[in-house]
Amino acid sequence: MAEKTSAEVIIGGKVYTLSGYEGEEYLQKVATYINNKLGEFQGMEELRHLSGDMKATLLQLNIADDYFKAKTQVEKLEREIEQKEKEIYDLKHDLISNQIKAESDEKARKELEEQNKELLINKAKLEASLEDALLGKVPGKDKTEE
């Protein structure tokens, strides 16, 4: 398992020592995110008269709003993935159906080719027989011409 690490981060000008299973990079990223929010709050005239307590709660609400927005996005993406998985399943099903049909078509084509081949052999034989029969019919004529 991951080892517990600790890191010093500065939030709102105060130093906090955080420990957890997350790396320092992650903890600094979270601290920076909160400091950016604090910076936004400081620039808002309408928040200036509020108590520190009130500001802290508003900041919590603001962060929680980001969280719920991201959570909603997760749910939306999960539904999208479900739809895409269904689409993939259907496409694979179509591909398999096509493959089965292609194999049966291939078999039918080979049979037709085989029949064709036999018919061509048969044709050659019939033509030879006919030639023999026709030649046999007028044997004298051939002989006279010789």
Add this chain to the structure above:
Amino acid sequence: MAEKTSAEVIIGGKVYTLSGYEGEEYLQKVATYINNKLGEFQGMEELRHLSGDMKATLLQLNIADDYFKAKTQVEKLEREIEQKEKEIYDLKHDLISNQIKAESDEKARKELEEQNKELLINKAKLEASLEDALLGKVPGKDKTEE
């Protein structure tokens, strides 16, 4: 556009009037989420000696952690969707290739069937000609038998 609404929520026992474009249901959900976190914090012995300020920051960090976890999840799902879209693209490409091949196979099959049909007609004609030729060869015999 959505209308601005305002709602009273209770966080940590204090009443806050929130206004925004979110519905009251959403604001209450966010407040409940924060109150649950506060409840968890109150049950933790190691946080009891901390100042209210410190606790508020820890709560912000905790919520921000939830946010970043959800954000990471969003990024992971977006990558998954990208992969699935690629898979769908490839499957559709395969289906189209198969369809083109199926159409060309169908054309080849029809040509073979046509050839077969012609060969069968040809065979019947040749057989008839051969019969005529063979019968013509021994015309006397037939007549004697009558």
